[in-house]
Amino acid sequence: MRLLALSGSLRKRSSTGAVLRSALDLHDGPATTADIAALPHFNPDLDAEGAAPPPAVAALRTAAAAADAILVVSPEYAHGVPGTLKNALDWLVxxxxxxxxxxxxxTASPFPTGGNHANAQLRETLETMSGRIVPAACLEIPAIGPKTDPTTERVTDEATLTDLRAALQALRTA
Ligand SMILES: Cc1cc2nc3c(=O)[nH]c(=O)nc-3n(C[C@H](O)[C@H](O)[C@H](O)COP(=O)(O)O)c2cc1C
Structure with missing residues (x-):
C-alpha cells in the first residue's frame, strides 16, 4: 500500500506530527508526506481547466494520484478543520x-473529545469528494499530550499504538 500522509498541523513538535510519524513507522510500505504549507490559497481562477496548476499543487496532485490510500492526521481548531488542511483538500476537489x-x-487533541468535530468535518468533506472513508481506520485520540514523547516525537502510549496498527490494517484491507 502506497500511502500519502497529510498533517493538519504546521507546528514544530506537533502532537499530530508525532501521531503521523508513529503511523508511518508502523506502516509496512512506501509513504510520502505532502508539504501543504507550500500550497497557495485555493482560488478557482488558478484551477481553470487547461491551465497548468501552481507547482506545489501539481506536486500534491501527483503524490495523491500515486497513492493507494490517504492518511489524514489533524488537530482541531475552534471545533473545525485547520485552514491549511482544508485548503489542501480544496485543491484536490x-x-x-x-x-x-x-x-x-x-484526529488528536489534548482534550477528551479527541478532535471529534474536526474528524466529522474531514470525513464529510472527503466523502463529498467521493473519497472512500474507512470507518475502522478512523480514530479520535483524546488526551494526546502524555501519549507522546517530545524527544523522539513519537507516540509512546501502547493502547494508541495498537489503535494505529489496527487503523493501518483496516486501510490496507480496504
Ligand atoms: C487557535 C486554537 C484553537 C484550538 N481549538 C481546539 C478545539 O476546538 N478543540 C480541540 O480539541 N483542541 C483545540 N485546540 C488545541 C489543539 O488541539 C492543541 O493545541 C494541539 O496540540 C494542536 O495540535 P498540534 O500539537 O499537532 O499542533 C486549539 C488550539 C489552538 C491554538
Missing part, C-alpha cells in the same frame, strides 16, 4: 485524486 481512494481520518 476538481482534480479527483481522492475519488474511490480509501482514506483514514485521525
Amino acid at each position: 476538481s482534480s479527483g485524486e481522492c475519488v474511490d481512494k480509501p482514506i483514514a481520518v485521525i
Whole structure:
C-alpha cells in the first residue's frame, strides 16, 4: 500500500506530527508526506481547466494520484478543520485524486473529545469528494499530550499504538 500522509498541523513538535510519524513507522510500505504549507490559497481562477496548476499543487496532485490510500492526521481548531488542511483538500476537489481512494481520518487533541468535530468535518468533506472513508481506520485520540514523547516525537502510549496498527490494517484491507 502506497500511502500519502497529510498533517493538519504546521507546528514544530506537533502532537499530530508525532501521531503521523508513529503511523508511518508502523506502516509496512512506501509513504510520502505532502508539504501543504507550500500550497497557495485555493482560488478557482488558478484551477481553470487547461491551465497548468501552481507547482506545489501539481506536486500534491501527483503524490495523491500515486497513492493507494490517504492518511489524514489533524488537530482541531475552534471545533473545525485547520485552514491549511482544508485548503489542501480544496485543491484536490476538481482534480479527483481522492475519488474511490480509501482514506483514514485521525484526529488528536489534548482534550477528551479527541478532535471529534474536526474528524466529522474531514470525513464529510472527503466523502463529498467521493473519497472512500474507512470507518475502522478512523480514530479520535483524546488526551494526546502524555501519549507522546517530545524527544523522539513519537507516540509512546501502547493502547494508541495498537489503535494505529489496527487503523493501518483496516486501510490496507480496504
Ligand atoms: C487557535 C486554537 C484553537 C484550538 N481549538 C481546539 C478545539 O476546538 N478543540 C480541540 O480539541 N483542541 C483545540 N485546540 C488545541 C489543539 O488541539 C492543541 O493545541 C494541539 O496540540 C494542536 O495540535 P498540534 O500539537 O499537532 O499542533 C486549539 C488550539 C489552538 C491554538
